[in-house]
Amino acid sequence: SQQGEEDPQALSIQEGENATMNCSYKTSINNLQWYRQNSGRGLVHLILIRSNEREKHSGRLRVTLDTSKKSSSLLITASRAADTASYFCACYGGGSEKLVFGKGMKLTVNP
């Protein structure tokens, strides 16, 4: 059962622009995580935000969480061609002790 759902499914931007990806989920969570996957590689953890947190930063990444709307957003500022990848949100909690991944969204950053 899919917990998180990313939106948009694909995004194409120019280098230097900001990229915003959204994730909506269905049940209560303990934390929400974002992962990146480069083509042909495994997923890499980017950032984790707990249910009692509203915003978190890591380098060029900014994550927000709105538990009342059951949604999260990942903002990548000043994007680079190397940010081209698929991005996944993953939800932990809501009665399940497993991390449940969304289907992912593809970000293309054009040089």
Place this chain on the structure above:
Amino acid sequence: DAGITQSPRHKVTETGTPVTLRCHQTENHRYMYWYRQDPGHGLRLIHYSYGVKDTDKGEVSDGYSVSRSKTEDFLLTLESATSSQTSVYFCAISPDRGTKNIQYFGAGTRLSVL
């Protein structure tokens, strides 16, 4: 890839044959997971382990079995491979299953069942 080795990286097999994929970690993490990744479905959990000889089913466990006889190794077996099991398989590890459940992934195994 965080001390995780998946083998083989690529495999082509025929329908009805048994297949075993191996995940080896050098991090001494307690939790290990097998996922499959398919277009339109994202990442789905097959089985996971929370210790040596302790395993449990995930979302899509039918047709798969696992074993963990050592902390560092987690094997995924397709008893009789079918074309629907053509997929990319990822192993992941995690030191904790609580609120710090960050997972670290291997590079994946691309399996084709003809």
